[in-house]
Amino acid sequence: MHAKKLEDMTNISPLPPTNTGLVTAETVTSWIEKYLRAWETNDRDDIAALFTEDAEYHERPFDTEWIGREDIIQGWRGRWEWQQGGWTFESTISGIHDRTAVITGLGHYTELGDFDNVWTVTFDELGRCTRFEMVNTERP
Numbered sequence: 001m002h003a004k005k006l007e008d009m010t011n012i013s014p015l016p017p018t019n020t021g022l023v024t025a026e027t028v029t030s031w032i033e034k035y036l037r038a039w040e041t042n043d044r045d046d047i048a049a050l051f052t053e054d055a056e057y058h059e060r061p062f063d064t065e066w067i068g069r070e071d072i073i074q075g076w077r078g079r080w081e082w083q084q085g086g087w088t089f090e091s092t093i094s095g096i097h098d099r100t101a102v103i104t105g106l107g108h109y110t111e112l113g114d115f116d117n118v119w120t121v122t123f124d125e126l127g128r129c130t131r132f133e134m135v136n137t138e139r140p
Helices: 006-011 025-041 044-048 069-077
Strands: 051-060 064-067 087-097 100-109 113-123 129-138
Touching (some): 025 087, 025 100, 025 113, 044 069, 051 069, 064 069
Parallel strands (some): 051 129
Antiparallel strands (some): 051 064, 087 100, 100 113, 113 129
16 A cells, blocks of 8 residues: 555646646546556555546446545445456547547446446646546446
C-alpha cells in the first residue's frame, strides 16, 4: 500500500498538465492506463489519484451515482469480488473537446460476459477526472 494518506492526494497530479489547459490524447491515454491499474489493484490511493475531491461517477443503465471522491472509492472497491474471475478491457479515444474525452471500449469479465462501454470523461487542469459518465451495455 502507498505511504501517502488520502488527505495528501489533493496536491498530487496523476497526469502532466497541458500548457493550454486542454486535454490531449496523451493525457487521456495516461488516465486510462491509471484507471486500469486502479481496477487491477483496487488500491484506495490508485483510485483517489484519478478523481477530484468533488468528482461525479455515473453509470447507466445500472443507476450508479457516486458523488465525491470518497463515495467513488467506496463504490469502486465494493465491486472487487466479481472482478476476481478475470477481466480485460480494450479502448479507443473517440474524440476530445476542450477538457472532455469520449472513450469507447469493450470490457470482458470472465464472471459476467462482454460489455460495450462509452465513457465521457471531463478533466480538471491537472488531468484528474471531475465527471465520469459511462454507458455500459451487455452484449447478448
